[in-house]
Amino acid sequence: MADQTFMGVPRDTIDWSPQIDYAKCNGCMDCFDFCPHQVYKKTPDSPKPLIVENPLNCVVFCRACGKTCGLDAITFPDKGETTRHIKAIRKAEKEDPSI
Numbered sequence: 001m002a003d004q005t006f007m008g009v010p011r012d013t014i015d016w017s018p019q020i021d022y023a024k025c026n027g028c029m030d031c032f033d034f035c036p037h038q039v040y041k042k043t044p045d046s047p048k049p050l051i052v053e054n055p056l057n058c059v060v061f062c063r064a065c066g067k068t069c070g071l072d073a074i075t076f077p078d079k080g081e082t083t084r085h086i087k088a089i090r091k092a093e094k095e096d097p098s099i
Contacts, residue, residue, distance in 0.1 A: 006060040009089045015077050017055030018065060022048055024073035031065040031074055039065070060086075 004011055018031070018039065027049035032040040041053035052058075060082070066074035 007086055007090065009086050011056055013089060014060055014082065014086060016060045016082055017058040018052055018074045018076060020050070020052065021073045021075065024071045025049070026071060030068040034068045035065045
């Protein structure tokens with residue numbers, strides 16, 4: 001399992017994981033084969049060849065599996081928005097340590 005925090009922020013409060021565009025995905029499984037964090041799961045009995053089963057295992061700001069996809073079928077949340085969200089949480093915790 002991935003770390004439970006990222007930069008001191010609980011990982012489950014950070015929206016960062018791959019999204020698969022199944023209209024583009026050809027089922028090559030390069031992303032599955034590449035990712036060492038068990039983010040993806042094969043679904044052989046489904047029309048979708050894989051799913052994002054463990055999104056919290058995805059390393060925040062990593063996009064490497066998406067770069068293995070020649071069809072650009074994998075996208076991630078906006079990095080700037082995610083960074084602002086993390087900074088806001090850290091600021092709120094400094095102002096009120098009970099958070």
